[in-house]
Amino acid sequence: MLNGASLLVVDDEAIMREILHSLLERQGCRIRLAASGQEGVEQARAGTFDAVLLDVMMPGKDGLAVLEEIRGLDDAPPVIMITAFGTSKNTREAFKRGAFDFIEKPFKNDDVLLVVRNAVAQQRLMSENRVLRQNLRAQAGRFSDIIGHSPRIRSVFEIIAQASPSRATILVSGESGTGKELVARAVHANSPRAGRPFVTVNSGSLPPDLLESNLFGHVKGAFTGAVSAKKGLFEMADNGSIFFDEIGTVPLETQAKLLRVIQEREFRRLGGLDTIKVDVRIIAATNVDLQQMVEDGSFREDLYYRLHVIAIDLPPLRERLEDVPLLARSFLTKYGKENNKPDLELTPDAMQLLEAYHWPGNVRELENVIERAAVLTVKRQIGPELVPDVVKASPSFQLPHFDMPPDGIPFRKIIDDMEVRLIVRALEAAGGVQKRAAELLRVKPTTLNEMIKRHGIRARASRTGAAASARVRAAAGSTDPGPAGSRSAPLMSDLVEAFDRRLSRAD
Ligand SMILES: Nc1ncnc2c1ncn2[C@@H]1O[C@H](COP(=O)(O)OP(=O)(O)OP(=O)(O)O)[C@@H](O)[C@H]1O
Numbered sequence: 470m471l472n473g474a475s476l477l478v479v480d481d482e483a484i485m486r487e488i489l490h491s492l493l494e495r496q497g498c499r500i501r502l503a504a505s506g507q508e509g510v511e512q513a514r515a516g517t518f519d520a521v522l523l524d525v526m527m528p529g530k531d532g533l534a535v536l537e538e539i540r541g542l543d544d545a546p547p548v549i550m551i552t553a554f555g556t557s558k559n560t561r562e563a564f565k566r567g568a569f570d571f572i573e574k575p576f577k578n579d580d581v582l583l584v585v586r587n588a589v590a591q592q593r594l595m596s597e598n599r600v601l602r603q604n605l606r607a608q609a610g611r612f613s614d615i616i617g618h619s620p621r622i623r624s625v626f627e628i629i630a631q632a633s634p635s636r637a638t639i640l641v642s643g644e645s646g647t648g649k650e651l652v653a654r655a656v657h658a659n660s661p662r663a664g665r666p667f668v669t670v671n672s673g674s675l676p677p678d679l680l681e682s683n684l685f686g687h688v689k690g691a692f693t694g695a696v697s698a699k700k701g702l703f704e705m706a707d708n709g710s711i712f713f714d715e716i717g718t719v720p721l722e723t724q725a726k727l728l729r730v731i732q733e734r735e736f737r738r739l740g741g742l743d744t745i746k747v748d749v750r751i752i753a754a755t756n757v758d759l760q761q762m763v764e765d766g767s768f769r770e771d772l773y774y775r776l777h778v779i780a781i782d783l784p785p786l787r788e789r790l791e792d793v794p795l796l797a798r799s800f801l802t803k804y805g806k807e808n809n810k811p812d813l814e815l816t817p818d819a820m821q822l823l824e825a826y827h828w829p830g831n832v833r834e835l836e837n838v839i840e841r842a843a844v845l846t847v848k849r850q851i852g853p854e855l856v857p858d859v860v861k862a863s864p865s866f867q868l869p870h871f872d873m874p875p876d877g878i879p880f881r882k883i884i885d886d887m888e889v890r891l892i893v894r895a896l897e898a899a900g901g902v903q904k905r906a907a908e909l910l911r912v913k914p915t916t917l918n919e920m921i922k923r924h925g926i927r928a929r930a931s932r933t934g935a936a937a938s939a940r941v942r943a944a945a946g947s948t949d950p951g952p953a954g955s956r957s958a959p960l961m962s963d964l965v966e967a968f969d970r971r972l973s974r975a976d
């Protein structure tokens with residue numbers, strides 16, 4: 470419990486300093502000694518301590534005056550007063566001024582240890598509470614759970630479950646609003662560090678000096694305005710996790726220092742000489758391509774590889790549209806509750822619009838759309854009229870997601886195939902009227918006519934989608950049986966099927 474605690478002993482009697490020093494050092498404490506009240510105040514201001522042991526009776530600045538000054542510091546440590554037997558007036562006065570406890574001389578070693586242990590425990594609790602309060606504030610109004618049942622998000626759950634128990638560094642990447650911070654919190658919450666601090670670093674707009682003093686802390690006098698020593702975020706995250714949001718914004722010069730902390734798990738405060746060791750788990754997030762930044766020379770390659778131990782890549786929402794209904798419903802519940810409108814639901818038409826949109830702002834955008842609808846609706850059922858125009862006006866399909874096979878794909882052939890498919894669909898929708906089909910495709914009638922001839926599409930296409938698919942598959946099988954043929958056929962049919970699904974949803 471006391472191991473690693475940092476203590477300040479202020480006493481004018483050398484023998485008392487000596488006794489306390491050896492007693493507490495045996496418990497694994499780090500100890501600073503001050504021989505006068507003035508020196509005690511200076512040390513308290515210059516360092517960060519878990520507790521101070523302070524003699525009341527000292528020449529010059531006495532214990533009560535020192536107590537008052539220490540209690541006035543930011544993050545003031547608890548102060549244990551050392552009083553002579555029978556000086557209860559002093560004791561009362563000390564409590565009034567915020568002393569944590571007192572020890573009466575002559576003391577028993579065990580009594581001292583008990584009081585110091587309590588003080589250190591309280592100080593640690595206070596600093597953890599501070600971090601927890603910050604976390605709660607940051608989380609207020611948000612879901613802490615990651616919602617989704619698509620295969621892509623399920624594989625994210627799997628990595629979180631596998632990676633959380635270790636201390637391995639994690640790099641979360643994904644577009645804005647895909648849930649990177651949510652994932653970082655989930656990693657922490659599922660790790661053995663869950664009860665310890667989760668500290669977020671937003672390096673965003675900070676100049677390097679300020680960022681570094683935030684990260685590593687500083688000693689008194691490290692720069693103008695550094696009137697007392699301050700713990701940095703790394704120290705605050707000790708035994709917990711530290712989350713670097715938008716790691717790509719960390720300036721190059723700070724990247725070098727970060728690398729050292731990641732490798733050694735130790736650093737120095739700004740202006741300080743002592744090396745401070747911490748046990749932290751590092752989680753970083755980025756919405757920019759760090760590899761590209763490495764190539765451009767704006768991100769250190771060695772740091773990239775240090776961070777990239779476990780990579781969690783969050784898919785954009787448009788690549789897991791099957792999660793939209795689940796997400797939409799859970800946001801409806803959340804915002805329904807907030808607005809005292811229980812049992813809100815989306816009409817099927819409204820839901821369809823949401824499922825057809827490409828969500829450039831990802832889950833955050835969906836959440837905003839639902840919140841807006843929940844606030845504005847006067848009925849239990851939310852219809853398309855409360856779906857924003859931008860969502861309604863979205864193109865009704867995008868290229869389905871696919872992984873590029875190592876030996877590539879027959880681009881021309883796939884494009885030809887898509888062309889045929891789109892034309893057939895447009896003709897169907899236009900009842901075979903080419904002029905209308907050209908309008909639907911936003912091409913000139915002559916262009917459409919030229920394409921119809923080039924692909925050998927029958928002018929009056931069948932009205933059924935099945936016939937159209939058959940027509941296209943036949944075309945796909947009959948042309949270009951080249952070297953990639955055997956591999957490309959299933960890939961193309963996957964694409965075609967996915968496209969079909971999008972199209973039929975848009976119908
Ligand atoms: N899978 C999800 N389930 C529920 N809510 C989610 C999910 N993903 C994201 N959200 C919500 O969407 C919002 C954005 O999430 P978050 O802040 O984690 O995204 P981000 O990737 O860090 O975004 P940015 O890059 O803009 O910082 C939050 O309100 C979050 O609660």
Ligand SMILES: [Mg+2]
Nearest residue numbers: 649650714754
């Ligand atoms: Mg974020």
